[in-house]
Amino acid sequence: MAHYTPMMQQYLKIKADQKDAFLFFRLGDFYELFFEDALKASQELEITLTSRDGGTSGRIPMCGVPYHSAENYIKQLIEKGYKVAICEQVEDPKTTKGVVKREVVQLITPGTVMEGSMLDEKENNYLASLSSFNDGSFVVSYNDLTTGENSVALIPGGFDAAMSELYSRPVKEVVVSSEFNAEHEQMLKDRLDYTVSHQDETEISREFHSLVKDVHQDKLRTGFGRLLNYIQHTQKRSLDHLQPVKVIELKQYMTLDLYSKRNLELLETLRKKGKSGSLLSVIDKTITSMGARMLKKWMERPLLSADHIATRHDQVEGFLEQFFERETLREELTNVYDLERLAGRVAFGNVNARDMIQLKNSLSRIPEILSTLSKFEHPSIEKLYERMDPLQDLKHLLEESIADDPPVSVKEGGLIRDGFNDQLDHYRDASKNGKKWIAELEQKERSETGIKSLKVGYNRVFGYYIEVTKANLRHLPEGRYERKQTLTNAERFITPELKEKETMILEAQEKSVELEYDLFLQVREKVKTYVKRLQELAEQISQIDVLQGFAQVAEAYQYVRPEYREQRVVDIKQGRHPVVEKVMQEGTFVPNDIYMNEETDVLLITGPNMSGKSTYMRQLALTAILGQMGSFVPCQSASLPVFDQIFTRIGAADDLVSGHSTFMVEMLEANHALTHATENSLILLDEIGRGTSTYDGMALAQAIVEYIHNEVKAKTLFSTHYHELTSLDEQLNRLKNVHVRAEEYEGNVVFLHQIKDGPADESYGIHVAKLAHLPEALIHRATALLDQLENVHVNGEVSASNEQEEQLTLFVEEPKPEKQKKSNDSNIEKYLGSLNLMEMTPMDAMNELYQMQKRIKS
Incomplete structure (x- = not known):
């Protein structure tokens, strides 16, 4: 410290308490930043980096921004997840000897922004806190400082459930204890992109007890106390607008986990951030x-x-x-x-x-x-x-007190309406009459001196003056004027009378501005009582x-009111996807029915890629969400149960931050659904098992379908390209096959986007590749290979053992249910004689073939 100037010592002491924030240190008309803050801010804000004499330690890095335009620079830092501590002069420099006293008057963080230019007017700006407990539960607390809203929820389902809860709201910052799990804290930063702050104090001060009068659980009070103490620590001002805490009873609302909110694109799309293309953009x-x-x-x-x-x-x-x-x-x-x-x-x-x-x-x-x-x-x-x-009583107060067109600044006058305060009216009258006298003085002096260019002016340094050009000085009467200022081409004068009026006018103006500010503060305090x-x-x-x-x-x-019944029946006539139908040309979207009676829990959906399976699945989920949030729904008619939860696994995406592949993400999301769903839930699973080998994927897909059918019993839409699974309707009595219609016409596939009963007859994969304009030679080669694979072994004419290996490899690598049945009679019994595959399920039979192939190879 001894190496620095007294002012820099003051800066360093204040900065020591604001280590994780940019310190905006007020120096005159600028906020200055020093040392590491200056180096980093100059890069982030693209402002000039300079230096300042710091004392015997030499020059130190410095950069600064004008105080009157600081808001824009603060906004840039906040949007990047930083914090900004505002350090103001709290003494008048004119009356202070030595270093002016300075204090941090506010810590602005992503979750505590109040300035309108930094906010999205159509979105809340939530600060949240996350508190963990020994039994594995979490408490999430929310505050929107801009509106005073407070709420708190107990999350019994572990950290993943807490993450899903946080993801449901536009949270900008999360407060945790300094001993919070380090891995969990990193996930909040990386996966949810939150600014993470720390606060250990959880005791609620007496002045805020009224906020938690309806909160009786100790865990909830602890969680909210952490949040409240952080707000008090950062804001350092009145918090009278904070509303009583609402306890969020999660059992009163449909549960949508993090994956489902993301996959269904409720508030923003997957591919690009923003409202456009989301359900929100439509409704x-x-x-x-x-x-x-x-x-x-x-x-x-x-x-x-x-x-x-x-x-x-x-x-x-x-x-x-x-x-x-x-x-x-x-x-x-x-x-x-x-x-x-x-x-x-x-x-x-x-x-x-x-x-x-x-x-x-x-x-x-x-x-x-x-x-x-x-x-x-x-x-x-x-x-x-x-x-x-x-x-209306508040409206009358504002009508009587505030001028119709006031300035933005509250310290420059022009705020208060005439007639609201007698003393203010007196000052204004004195100022107004004084200015009128000044205008009349100018005319009088011109007339008496004969100098038409004579003028009476004013500036802040010299006050009022009479200005005469040097060429006209000879026309001035002797002894009447007192010289005040000499210019290049003119002289400025004052008279005793003008000096007297100047004192009156300036005093009236100064007192008027001071009184207006005081009156405005009084009005503001009265308005506070109406908050x-x-x-x-x-x-x-x-x-x-x-x-x-x-x-x-x-x-x-053309949305309609849905009906809700206690029976677990989904009956939607001519249902539509609310977003997709908006982006398509009018009349081109193909609506579809969805019907699942009490005896049907699983719809197994087959059909080619691009045919509309995912759209069909999503539109059911979106219809359920729209109806239960209070909106009408996009269909001709709808009868639905009330779903307690919706789980979706639609689309493929890596989670690179967590080091998870597409397949791992798929398995995690599927596990979350199977673990938490009830018979009153809705599950949507799309193409489960694609990210691994054919047999691993098919085995997993069948096992998941069976588990949902036998254990979970939730209403489920399961789309797949594993046609072998369509035979499950013979074993699972609450599973029904449906498919998306497609027709082949002159070598091309035509997607009809219509859902029909029964399984699809083929996948049309090569046709889709053709639509994607893959090279013609590649398409011909794929077609030839497909014909070869479909026809191999049909006549059963093979002899050598090495041919056995080749034939089995061809057989298991291209599962085609109908063609495979033709080859089973002539080949399976021939090569695996003792195994009675014909009595096994298709999945078990293929697993046996796979094991036999490995034995032949070894």
Whole structure:
């Protein structure tokens, strides 16, 4: 320390407490960064790296950004997952001897951002904490500092279940203890791309006990305490807007694990990040940003209560029935700003006068919204607004106090309306009359001196002055003017009278600005008392917005209300994939029925690649999610059970971060489904077993189908290219074969995208390769090899033992069920005589052939 200047010593002491953050150190009009912060920030922000005299230690690296434009630079760092500590001067430099006192006034992290320019207005910005316990359970706590929302959930299913829970929300940062499992912490960083922070203190201070009054489990209080203490540590200001903690009862909502949320592309697509192409992109017809955020919450947590689902459907039906009133409501909602985040900014203390005007204008629309809602005749709509508080007393306060067009800054005046405060009106009158006197003085002096170019001006350094060009100095009366400043071509003067008026005007202006700021703070404190009511109103408006959006989607895309029954029957007529039908030309999507009665648990789906098997499977899952979140669904009619969970294994992807191959990912996802599914779940498995040898894959696929059928008994759609599995319908009485129709025409395959009963007759693999424009010579060679493989051994004319090995190799490497049956009679009995393969299942028979092949080779 002794080697550095006093100011750098101050910097280093503060930096020691902010080791994991960029320290923005206020020096005059700049935030400066030093040492390693400067080196790294200059690269990340692409700003000039310079240096500064640090004392006897020599020059030290330095870079800086102007304080008035710092927000954009902070945003860039936050978006990259960094933290920024804001260190301000807390003493007036003019009245301080020596080093000005400085303190960190806020630590901005990815999960605690409040500035509007750093936020996605249609997405929550969650800070989460994850706490582990000795029994293997976890507690996940959430806070959105911008809205004050708090919630907590107990996760009994281990770390994977906790990961899936976190993945369900737009979390930007996770807080854990310093002793948290290091491997788990790394997974949070690598697999979920979270900023991970540490907080060990979990005791909730007395001032926040009211937030957890309905939280009775010690684990939940501990988990939320960790989160709350981190917020207090980083924000260092009022947190009056924090809402009571809601305990998330996971049993009330459909469970969607991490894999299913990703595979079904609910909020974003697999190939590219972003909303476009997701289910959200199709059904988001909300008007307000707070409504858009609520829609995502509903999508993340579909309901399990048939009664609650029916209530939402009733409300959607009510909005759907009255087009004109719904359009009027949509128009009125366009004038409602983000009440939820405005309330948060008020309580947080960073609200400005323009925010107050947005709040006033929003509240001005509430009576009209209530009037429009009263015109809907469906009784379910009445429940949406009967308890709505229009907050007209707050609107009147804002109307009386805040000017119509205030500046962004709250310290430059122009905030408060005339007539709100007598003293302010007096200052304004004095300033206004003084300026009028100044204008009249200019005319008077021109008239009396005859100098038409004479002017009365003002600047911050010299105040008011009378300016006369040097050519006209001879016209000035002797002794009347006192010289104030000499310019190249003019002289500036003052008179006793002008000096007196200057003092009056400047004093009035200065006092007016100071008083306006104080009055604004007083108004803000009064508005704070309305925060809870504002939050309740915001939630009601958000709910109305989501439901009218569902009605808008239902009308635009011909969605229908689904029925829910206790029987485990899936009966969808002319079902459609909500996203795929939007990207195809109108009328080209082929709808399909899905029917599974109480005696059918598994649909085994065969058919060629590109024929639509995956689309058919996904559309059932998306229909189930849409219905249970409260939306109507894309079909002609739908009767469904309430699914408690959905598990999907669709598509192939490596998990390189964890070192898992496509096949390992497939097995992990399949295991998760088999382990956690119940008979009330929905399982979608697509092409299980592709990532290994034919016989390994086929054995696994059959074993998984049998396990689901015999043990899990969940409704399951299982697509496969292993045609041998289609014979399982003879052994498994709750399995049914269906296939996607395809026809061969003039050597080409035509996909009809129609689901029909029974197994597919062939795979059309070479036809698909032809559609992919593989070289013609390759296609001819593949066709010839296929003919050879299908026809080998048909006549049974072989003799040498080396031919036996070749024939068996050909036989087992190309499983073709119908052709294989033709060769079984002439070859299997001939070469394996003692083995009675004809009485075995196809899978067992092929396993025997595989073992025999290995014995022949050895």
